[in-house]
Amino acid sequence: MIFPLILALGLTAPADTAAASSGTAEPAAVIVHRQPAVPVLSLRLSLAVSDPPGYAGAGHLLQHFHDRALRDRVSAAGGRLQYERNPDAVVYTVTGPAAEAGPLTEALLSVLRPPAPSATGRLVVHRELRDERLAEWETAGAHVRTRLRHRLFPDDRPAPGTRTSAARIEDADLAALWNALYDPSRVTVVAVGDVDPEAVRAAFARLPEGRPSALPPEEDLPDETPLAEPQATRGWLGAGYPVTDADPASVSIAARLLGDRLRRLLPEGEISVDHWWTHRGQAMAAVVAVPGPRLGEARRLLDTALKDLGEELEDETVREAGLALRREMLFSSRTPDRMAALIGGFADRTGSADGANRFHGRLREIRRADVEEALREMIESEQVRIDLPPQPLER
Amino acid sequence: MSVISPFRIVGVSSIIALLFIVPAQGQEEAPAPNDTVAAEREVLLERVRVVPESGTPVIASEIFVAVDAVGDTLHVPGIAHLSARAIIAPIQEELVARGGRVEIGVDKGGARFTLVAAPDLWHEAMRQLIVALFRDPPADAAVRSERESIANELRVREPNPTDVVTRITDQVVFGDDHPWGMPTAGIAETVERLTTDEVDTYLRTHFLPERALVAVVGPVDPDEIRSFLRPFLGEDESLRTEVESFEPEEEPVRAEYPFITTWITASYLLPPDADFEAIRLMAALITDRFDFGPRSREVYNIRGQVRTFGHGGELRLEIVVPPEHADSWEDRLVTAVRDLGRNVLSPTDFQRAYRQYRGRRLFELLLPEERAAAHIASLRLLHASGVSDDPLPAEISSERLREAAGRLPEPVRVQVGPFSRPGEEDEA
Numbered sequence: 001m002i003f004p005l006i007l008a009l010g011l012t013a014p015a016d017t018a019a020a021s022s023g024t025a026e027p028a029a030v031i032v033h034r035q036p037a038v039p040v041l042s043l044r045l046s047l048a049v050s051d052p053p054g055y056a057g058a059g060h061l062l063q064h065f066h067d068r069a070l071r072d073r074v075s076a077a078g079g080r081l082q083y084e085r086n087p088d089a090v091v092y093t094v095t096g097p098a099a100e101a102g103p104l105t106e107a108l109l110s111v112l113r114p115p116a117p118s119a120t121g122r123l124v125v126h127r128e129l130r131d132e133r134l135a136e137w138e139t140a141g142a143h144v145r146t147r148l149r150h151r152l153f154p155d156d157r158p159a160p161g162t163r164t165s166a167a168r169i170e171d172a173d174l175a176a177l178w179n180a181l182y183d184p185s186r187v188t189v190v191a192v193g194d195v196d197p198e199a200v201r202a203a204f205a206r207l208p209e210g211r212p213s214a215l216p217p218e219e220d221l222p223d224e225t226p227l228a229e230p231q232a233t234r235g236w237l238g239a240g241y242p243v244t245d246a247d248p249a250s251v252s253i254a255a256r257l258l259g260d261r262l263r264r265l266l267p268e269g270e271i272s273v274d275h276w277w278t279h280r281g282q283a284m285a286a287v288v289a290v291p292g293p294r295l296g297e298a299r300r301l302l303d304t305a306l307k308d309l310g311e312e313l314e315d316e317t318v319r320e321a322g323l324a325l326r327r328e329m330l331f332s333s334r335t336p337d338r339m340a341a342l343i344g345g346f347a348d349r350t351g352s353a354d355g356a357n358r359f360h361g362r363l364r365e366i367r368r369a370d371v372e373e374a375l376r377e378m379i380e381s382e383q384v385r386i387d388l389p390p391q392p393l394e395r
Numbered sequence: 396m397s398v399i400s401p402f403r404i405v406g407v408s409s410i411i412a413l414l415f416i417v418p419a420q421g422q423e424e425a426p427a428p429n430d431t432v433a434a435e436r437e438v439l440l441e442r443v444r445v446v447p448e449s450g451t452p453v454i455a456s457e458i459f460v461a462v463d464a465v466g467d468t469l470h471v472p473g474i475a476h477l478s479a480r481a482i483i484a485p486i487q488e489e490l491v492a493r494g495g496r497v498e499i500g501v502d503k504g505g506a507r508f509t510l511v512a513a514p515d516l517w518h519e520a521m522r523q524l525i526v527a528l529f530r531d532p533p534a535d536a537a538v539r540s541e542r543e544s545i546a547n548e549l550r551v552r553e554p555n556p557t558d559v560v561t562r563i564t565d566q567v568v569f570g571d572d573h574p575w576g577m578p579t580a581g582i583a584e585t586v587e588r589l590t591t592d593e594v595d596t597y598l599r600t601h602f603l604p605e606r607a608l609v610a611v612v613g614p615v616d617p618d619e620i621r622s623f624l625r626p627f628l629g630e631d632e633s634l635r636t637e638v639e640s641f642e643p644e645e646e647p648v649r650a651e652y653p654f655i656t657t658w659i660t661a662s663y664l665l666p667p668d669a670d671f672e673a674i675r676l677m678a679a680l681i682t683d684r685f686d687f688g689p690r691s692r693e694v695y696n697i698r699g700q701v702r703t704f705g706h707g708g709e710l711r712l713e714i715v716v717p718p719e720h721a722d723s724w725e726d727r728l729v730t731a732v733r734d735l736g737r738n739v740l741s742p743t744d745f746q747r748a749y750r751q752y753r754g755r756r757l758f759e760l761l762l763p764e765e766r767a768a769a770h771i772a773s774l775r776l777l778h779a780s781g782v783s784d785d786p787l788p789a790e791i792s793s794e795r796l797r798e799a800a801g802r803l804p805e806p807v808r809v810q811v812g813p814f815s816r817p818g819e820e821d822e823a
Contacts, residue, residue, distance in 0.1 A: 035450035037612070037766065038787065040757050076747070078754020096754050327494030327513040330452040334511075335761040339452070 024206035025184040031343055031353045032197040033190070035336055039098040041193035042336035043108050043200075044344045046089040048188065048279075052180045054218025057129060057161020058169050059181055060085035063092070064125040065115035065174065070094075073107040082337065085159035087278035088348040089188075090181070095337045098194040105203045112187075112208045114178035126170050132160035133223075141270075143230035144238040144287050144386050150222050151384040152240045152276070152283045157220060164221045172215075179213045188353075190344040193336035230388060234270075235295035236287070238386030239302045241378035243282040249322070249362040250374040251275050255284050256321045257371070258309055265301055266290055279349055284378060292390045299387070310375045315368050322363040329360055441778070443609045443624055444770050445617035448763065454517040454613035455763035458528065459771045461505040461608070461705075462601040471589060472574075473581015477538070477545055478594050478602065479506040484537040486527050495520040498764070503575045504705050504775065505606075509764050514614055518623060525627045529604050538591040549583040560658040560713065564809045567648045568662050568709070573641045604628045608778065610770035612763050647725075647808035656695055657721035657812030661729055663710040663803045667780030672788050673799035674710050675701045677735055679752045684731060685714060693717055693724070703772050705779035710803070718812050729806060736801030745793040756788050 028048075051058045063083045070092075074081045079096025092111050094104045117125065136146045136158055149156060161169060169177065184207040191200040230236075243251050252275045259273035270289040276282065286305070290298045301308075333339040346355030462475050479499045490497050495512040497520075508528065512520045552558050562578050569576040580586075607628055611620050643664065665674065678699030684690075685697040695715040702708055712732070716724040740748070760766050769786035776782050 033450065035448075037446075037448040037451055037763070038757055038760050040761060076750060078750045078752070078757075080754075080758070097750075097757055099753070100750070324494055327516060330513045331494065331496070331511065334451065334453050334455075334763055337761075 023209045025209045027187040027189055027204055027207050028185055029347065029353050030189045030191070030201055030204050031347060032195055032200050033192045033339060033343060034195060034197070035192055035339065036194045039194045040095065040336055041098045041101055041104070041191060041195050042093060042095040042340045043104060044091065044093040044190040044192075044337075044340040045108050045111065046091045046188050046190075046344050046348050047182065048089040048186045048348045049181050049183065051157060051161075051165075052177075052215045052217075054165060054220045055161075055169050055172065055177065055180070055215060056157030056165040056220055057159065058165075058172070058177045059090040060132075060159045060161070061125065061129060061169050062115060062174065062178060062181070063090060063111075064128055065117045065121065066092075066111050068117075068121065069115075070107055070110065073110075074104065077103045077107070079104055079107075080337075086345075086348075087153070087156050087280060088345075091344065091348075093337055093340060095193075101195070101199065101203075109204075109207070112182065112184075114175040116174070122170070126166075129160045129166065133158065133162075133166070136160070137230065140230045140232040140234070140236045140388060141287060141289065143232075144236050144388060145285070147386045148238045148240040148285050148287075148384055149276075151386075152242055152285070153278070153280050154222070156278070156280055157222065162221065162223050164219070168218060176213065176215060179211045180215045182210045183212065184208070184210055188344060188347050190340045190347065192340040192343070232388050232391050234289045235292055235298065235390050236289050236386075236388040237295075237298055237302055238288075238384070238388075239286040239305065240384035240386075241284045241306065242381045242384075243284065243374065243377060244381075246282070246374035246377050247362065247366070247370055248275070248277055248282060249359060249366050250370040251277070251282055251284055252325055253318060253321045253363070253366055254309070254371050254374050254378070256325060257313070257317060258284070258286060258305060260321075261309055261312070262286065262288060262301065262305070266294065266298060268294060269298065277349060295389065302385070306375050306379050310372055310379075313368050313371060313375075318366060318368045318371050322366050326360055326363050329356075442607065442628065442774070443621055444611070444774055445615055445620045446610070446612040446766070446770060447615050447617060448612055448766075449614060451613045451763050452513075453511055453763060454514055454611065454615060455509070455511045455767045456517070456521060456609065456611040457510075457764065457767040457771045458508045458524070459505055459608045459775065460508075460528065460602055461606045461775075471581070471585050471593075472577040472579070473545065473549075473586040474589060474593070474597050475506050475601070476501045476580045477542055477586055477589055478533070478597050479508070480541040480545065481533045481538045481594055482527055482531065482598060482602070483508065483524075484541055485531075485534050486523055490520055490523065493520070497524065501579050502702070503579065506602075507768070507771065509767065511764050517613075521623075522627075525604075525624075528602055529607075529627070533591060533594050533598060535591045538589075538594050542586060542589060545580065546583040546587045549580060549586065553583070556654055556658060556715075559652060560660060560809075560811050563648075563650045563652075563811050564660045564662060564711070564807075567650075567809050568643045568664070568807050569641045570643075573639055575641065608771055608774045610767045610774065612767050612770065643807045645807075647810070649814055650809065650811045651814050652811050654812050655718075656715050657718040657810055659714050659716065659721060659725045659728065660809045660811075661712045661725070661732070661806035662809070663712075663732075663806050665708040665710060665803075667705075667707050667776060667782045669708060669802070670795065670799040671701060671703060671708060671784065673791050673796050674803075675756065675788075676749065676752050676791055676796055677732070677800050678710060678712065679755065680735065680748055681712060681728070681731055683748070685728065693720060703776055705775035707780070712806075718814070721810055721812060725808060725810065729808070732800060732803065732806075736797060736799075736803060739793045739797045742793070745796070749791065753788070760787065 063085060067083065071081045074094050074096065077096050077100040079094050079100060082093045084091050092108060094108050096104050135142065137143050187207055189204045255273045255275040259271055262271045262273065268291060273284065273286040276285050288298050329342065333342040343356050346359060347353055349355065479501055483497055483499055487497055493516060495510060495516055498509040500507040508524060510520055510524055566576045604627060609624060678701055682697045682699045685694055687694050693716050698713045700711050712728060714724060714728055760769060773784055773786045776784055
């Protein structure tokens with residue numbers, strides 16, 4: 001196990017009428033991983049919810065509003081704030097000296113109430129979200145990924161929202177947005193670093209009670225037309241392969257092997273092959289950028305990429321790819337905040353506090369037959385292709 | 396205020412051999428024969444620091460080889476840097492492909508090699524690294540490739556103002572002819588002329604296991620790690636390395652350079668027993684105070700750096716301002732440091748500043764490889780000066796800050812910028 005000290009403090013206390021009447025509730029889980037090498041701790045709080053239908057961007061909007069006040073509080077304690085809105089959760093992470101555990105915890109808990117920005121603050125945030133929506137389309141790589149995501153996960157909406165949802169969330173009552181999102185039973189806290197497990201448990205045992213209320217459902221149309229023209233000096237290709245039943249570890253290994261293969265065959269190209277895995281499902285997404293003259297060759301390679309990869313598979317390469325991924329997991333999680341992100345991301349995605357450990361262990365067990373099975377499923381699936389030729393330069 | 400610099404004392408006493416690698420005690424007397432093995436083991440153990448960290452998922456290690464940047468008799472700036480890169484280049488790609496990371500750094504006192512790897516890979520990767528450092532001859536192709544890369548990098552960086560100011564300040568602080576007064580990475584023209592034979596000779600005479608210090612942090616067993624490293628690090632007597640004394644300029648220096656701004660540096664040389672942690676806090680307070688803002692609208696940039704050499708260290712403050720107000724800003728900078736040495740900050744001001752500083756300082760140690768580097772710095776100080784310090788920052792009080800600032804010597808002052816205005820030369 002890579003995380004031998006994980007304590008998943010499952011909070012399954014019996015019904016407590018006193019607690020129920022105090023306006024507090026329990027989170028889904030509090031996960032603790034001790035890394036006492038440096039007196040630093042990282043606290044990650046995630047709310048595993050989707051934006052209400054028709055109000056895409058609501059979660060991220062609220063994060064922007066919390067950002068200003070929260071960043072100053074965390075900075076005063078010598079800490080750092082990170083936040084993200086991913087397909088699985090609204091996530092806040094504060095990292096700072098262990099001696100400031102109290103102030104950092106209070107700062108983090110403050111996001112569990114609706115923000116109250118000024119009118120100017122609202123205007124600033126609306127502009128920031130608009131810029132984020134545009135940024136998803138502006139660079140060629142982001143453009144290809146955004147279009148792939150839309151096709152592979154049609155029910156998923158981008159973190160900063162869509163054109164249709166933007167107007168609704170900008171005018172919406174923030175408390176109403178928050179009440180439609182917040183459910184304490186969907187909150188997971190991950191604490192990594194020089195932490196006292198009991199103190200963490202006590203700090204997060206009781207969260208503000210939710211006041212669930214639904215917003216009037218609205219139609220949420222994805223942005224089919226790109227919001228901005230991509231800047232493409234090379235040819236860009238995207239290939240998406242949806243996955244339903246395959247073992248996630250097999251898909252990750254397949255993605256690794258495909259990326260290695262494409263880089264070998266297209267040494268002038270910029271290649272990324274990722275395993276996209278959220279609570280909505282899985283897919284393998286390849287994004288390739290090549291000089292214009294190599295575009296035809298790249299298209300042909302992608303046409304038969306999975307079949308060719310399957311024919312070349314060997315036990316040894318599968319084993320080495322699994323080993324490389326295991327090592328990358330360790331390497332990428334060597335600071336408290338990154339470890340918290342790794343553990344928390346798996347918890348949000350799978351609902352299991354031990355998800356990261358299980359995945360890490362599963363990578364060692366995957367065999368060639370498992371990867372072949374995953375490739376077969378992807379070959380038989382309805383694949384998605386995006387083709388973005390280079391922009392011609394004006395003479 | 397007149398404070399005698401420790402290096403001036405060293406200079407007055409003529410050349411002093413500073414032992415880089417030495418047991419903490421009993422070195423002056425020859426050990427009894429039956430103590431030899433124990434003494435050597437003690438030497439080896441002192442050169443290897445292993446810090447078990449149970450929750451850290453990878454093993455990070457740093458090997459420091461005590462060499463000077465110019466290669467003693469060769470006296471060519473940059474030979475250590477080229478040698479370090481050339482000897483690692485052949486193994487780097489393979490290590491990365493297997494999930495390891497190797498980084499190289501060269502400073503005034505030697506070359507540093509940092510390895511980060513998963514626990515199941517670390518032993519093999521470390522073996523590969525040590526063999527490359529201390530046993531393998533340099534590959535001609537690697538020397539040529541790295542030589543060209545370094546020369547190109549140096550040419551690109553040559554007019555960079557930060558590099559220019561660093562070069563000039565080093566010359567002023569350490570002297571033109573002192574190894575430390577020369578650029579650590581060298582000069583494009585001298586690096587280009589280095590041959591594979593020269594690199595090979597340098598490696599065989601300087602990259603020696605006896606000159607190495609090693610720090611390992613992560614999920615490790617100290618005894619097992621020491622047993623693993625013992626065969627590689629040699630059993631000979633510790634190698635003495637000599638560091639020439641130097642005499643910094645006492646008078647402020649003005650160096651003409653065609654910038655549009657003036658770069659001011661104040662360099663404070665520190666003895667080995669200086670309170671480095673308190674001085675880092677002081678540097679943070681100074682940079683925060685002078686950073687661009689309502690009180691410092693003219694400041695383009697401010698930077699503070701504290702570094703240790705093994706037998707001491709340096710606080711270097713650097714500020715970039717309009718030329719016409721350079722003298723004023725220089726005085727304000729030096730006065731601000733002096734004031735911190737005279738007056739204790741109010742509890743509120745100190746607490747506010749310290750909370751933020753503590754976080755920033757701890758973030759410098761978040762990565763395990765950064766902690767390995769901190770332990771190497773601590774080992775260098777211990778072996779060169781017998782001073783023991785804790786790599787992890789301890790709590791600092793306002794009084795401790797005042798005391799550390801109060802013990803600082805007068806700085807070496809340098810200004811680099813346009814001192815003659817257009818037309819003045821013609822008029823003259």
